[in-house]
Amino acid sequence: MIDSDTQSSLSILMMLKTNTSGNTPIIKNRKDSDISDSSGDEDYRSSSKSLQKLFIGLSEDFTCSICYELFERPIILPCNHNFCKSCIEDMVIGQKQTFHCPFCRTEVKLTDKGIDGLPVNSFLFTAVEKMKSANAFCPKFCDSCTSKKVTRKCETCSISLCKTCESSHVAKNGGHKTIYSDSHIASDFDIETHINKDNDTDPPTYLPFTISRSQCVQLFQNWISSLWFAPSDLKVNKSVRYIKPIYIPYWIYEAHTTTKYSANISTGSSGVGSILTTNHQQQPIYHHHQLGGKFDSSNWTHKVNIVSNRYRHATIANTKLIDKDLLTQVQTWEINNIPSVDQSQPPNPKIQPLAFLTDEATAWKKIVEAKILQKDREVCENRIKLGCGVGGLAKDIVVETNLTRVASQKVFLPVYFIKYIYDTKSYTVIVNAQNSKIVGHRPYAQGLSTMFRMFKPT
Numbered sequence: 001m002i003d004s005d006t007q008s009s010l011s012i013l014m015m016l017k018t019n020t021s022g023n024t025p026i027i028k029n030r031k032d033s034d035i036s037d038s039s040g041d042e043d044y045r046s047s048s049k050s051l052q053k054l055f056i057g058l059s060e061d062f063t064c065s066i067c068y069e070l071f072e073r074p075i076i077l078p079c080n081h082n083f084c085k086s087c088i089e090d091m092v093i094g095q096k097q098t099f100h101c102p103f104c105r106t107e108v109k110l111t112d113k114g115i116d117g118l119p120v121n122s123f124l125f126t127a128v129e130k131m132k133s134a135n136a137f138c139p140k141f142c143d144s145c146t147s148k149k150v151t152r153k154c155e156t157c158s159i160s161l162c163k164t165c166e167s168s169h170v171a172k173n174g175g176h177k178t179i180y181s182d183s184h185i186a187s188d189f190d191i192e193t194h195i196n197k198d199n200d201t202d203p204p205t206y207l208p209f210t211i212s213r214s215q216c217v218q219l220f221q222n223w224i225s226s227l228w229f230a231p232s233d234l235k236v237n238k239s240v241r242y243i244k245p246i247y248i249p250y251w252i253y254e255a256h257t258t259t260k261y262s263a264n265i266s267t268g269s270s271g272v273g274s275i276l277t278t279n280h281q282q283q284p285i286y287h288h289h290q291l292g293g294k295f296d297s298s299n300w301t302h303k304v305n306i307v308s309n310r311y312r313h314a315t316i317a318n319t320k321l322i323d324k325d326l327l328t329q330v331q332t333w334e335i336n337n338i339p340s341v342d343q344s345q346p347p348n349p350k351i352q353p354l355a356f357l358t359d360e361a362t363a364w365k366k367i368v369e370a371k372i373l374q375k376d377r378e379v380c381e382n383r384i385k386l387g388c389g390v391g392g393l394a395k396d397i398v399v400e401t402n403l404t405r406v407a408s409q410k411v412f413l414p415v416y417f418i419k420y421i422y423d424t425k426s427y428t429v430i431v432n433a434q435n436s437k438i439v440g441h442r443p444y445a446q447g448l449s450t451m452f453r454m455f456k457p458t
Contacts, residue, residue, distance in 0.1 A: 062128050066091065066102055067213045068240045071128050076121040079106040089115050090212035102214075143426070144169065152178040157323075159426050175324075194249060194353040194412075202360075204410035205338060206247065206347040209433040216243060216416045216431050223429070223438050231445050234422060241419040241426075245433070247353035247412035249317040250335060251363045254408075255372050257311065259401040261380040262304040267392045300395075303387065309379070311372045314411075315363050318354040321417065326430060329439040333432055338411055353412050360408055369403065376401050 064071050066087040073085045081103045092099040098109050111117035141162075142148050148162035154169060154176050161169055166178050194204070211219070220243070224235055231237075314335045319327055339345075347353060358367075377399045384394050414433035419426060422443050429440030 062124065062131065066217060068217070068243050070132070071124060074121045074124045074128070075115070075118045076124075077101050077106070077108050077118065079104050079108075082121050082124055085115060085118075085120070087214055088118070091214050093212075154178050157426050157428075194247070194355045202410055203341050204249070204353075204412055205341055205344040206353075206412045207335075207338070207414055207434055208345050209245065209348070209351075209414040211431075211433050211436055213243060213245070213416070215436075216418075216433070219431055219436055219438055220418055220429060223440070224442075227442050229444050231422070231443055234443065237422060239421040241421060242417075244417045244419075245348075245351045246321070246415055246417050247347065247351060248330075248415055249354055249356045250314050250411045250413055251317050251356075251358070251360060251368070252312070252314050252335065252338065252409045252411050253364060253368050253372075254406045255311045255313070255368075256308065256404045256406050257372070257376050257401050258306065258308050258404075259376055259380055259399060260304070260306045261384065261397070261399045262302065263384045263394045263397040264300045264302050265384065265388050265392060265394045266299045266301070267387070267389045303384075305383075307380070309376065310406075311375065313368050313372055315358075315367045317356045317358045317363060320357070321354070322430070323428065323441070326428065326439055326441070330430060333413070333435070333437060335411060335413060335434075338409065347412065351414075356410065364405060364408070369405075373401055373403060376403075 062070055064074070064082075064084045064087055066083055069084070071082065071084055074082045075085045075088060076082050079101050081101055083102065088099075091102065092110075092115065096110070096114075098107055100107055108118075141160075142150055142165050143159040144161055144165040148164065150160040151163045152161045152166040153159070154161060154166075154173075157173075157176065159169075161178065170176060170178060220240075221235075224230070224238065227234070314331075314333075316322070316327070316331060322330060380399045381397060384397060388394050416431040416433055418429040418431065418440070420429070421427070425443065427441040427443065429438060431438045
């Protein structure tokens with residue numbers, strides 16, 4: 001429901017939108033030089049900041065409680081609660097006749113038209129659209145001091161900063177990098193996106209979103225509840241800025257290796273001399289130790305073997321939105337059951353696919369090739385160590401690998417980016433929309449931050 005105070009604010013907002021669409025806009029589109037951080041134009045800054053506060057306040061009233069985004073085609077339930085139509089559609093999959101309001105649990109009966117039979121809140125729909133348009137005239141202010149115009153954005157933690165706060169932020173967080181940001185269009189996702197070309201000789205494969213936004217919200221809430229040593233008020237006082245679906249680009253490579261490896265070994269009490277001549281199998285590594293005494297040179301045996309193996313490796317082709325500590329965890333996600341391009345489902349046009357910032361050859365040469373060679377060497381050395389047995393030794397290990405790239409494929413992995421605020425600090429969470437895995441930043445209870453800062457977030 002919309003209360004009377006909000007209705008009053010909406011009336012002002014609609015008048016503002018009407019005026020801004022005419023010949024005499026209320027807020028003039030000034031250049032950065034006109035309103036620098038040290039500008040004396042306090043009236044302009046004060047009115048802009050007041051408008052921003054108005055939009056922030058209205059955004060809270062016009063946010064869907066399922067997806068935490070501004071309403072998209074809001075429908076109104078008999079209990080007078082409003083939700084995005086798409087959110088309700090995701091929630092009632094498999095429920096043909098009735099469902100319960102997510103907010104008050106009132107039973108809602110559907111007609112033969114299903115969700116299409118529920119009325120659209122045209123007043124709320126119009127108000128949200130006008131607010132989005134009018135917000136373009138309102139410059140954004142620093143997330144740190146909240147009083148000065150945004151001139152920079154931190155690429156690491158995705159917060160907007162003024163020139164003064166940027167200096168202190170970088171000094172406090174030495175590894176963080178800031179970039180220029182226009183205060184009128186500051187956005188966490190203001191980056192290059194992928195554009196399909198009709199003549200693309202290597203079209204990408206889009207993996208489908210197997211979890212809905214409402215399911216993502218539940219996963220996030222469960223993740224927050226599961227955090228150890230978190231502040232006791234985290235669940236209540238966190239503020240979700242957005243939950244945004246994104247396609248992350250990956251290069252998937254298949255490669256074939258033919259490896260000749262050899263070593264001089266001296267087996268211990270339980271040596272397995274045949275390990276170097278059996279079919280290739282990856283085994284866990286067991287360290288071998290000399291238990292005592294000296295090995296005579298006659299005890300050394302030279303072993304040689306040649307094995308072939310196939311590897312499949314995935315690497316992210318755009319890391320601009322992912323912090324380095326989260327990137328390590330996201331890179332470990334296995335991407336399986338990839339359909340062919342012909343069988344791939346078309347992408348959702350409303351979901352943003354990030355651009356391929358690393359081309360095929362560069363990703364192979366700089367990242368994938370070295371990782372496959374390293375993995376192949378580890379496998380071979382592991383087999384040699386197993387061949388030594390308990391108390392055995394190996395020396396003069398030689399591994400020579402011939403690596404051939406068999407195939408490569410562009411793949412888009414569906415994820416949800418979640419940004420939430422707690423105690424004025426911003427945190428990022430990434431949810432894999434294929435297998436529901438979740439990684440992210442989190443706060444610790446007071447007094448424990450220093451103790452746990454050496455550990456990566458879970």
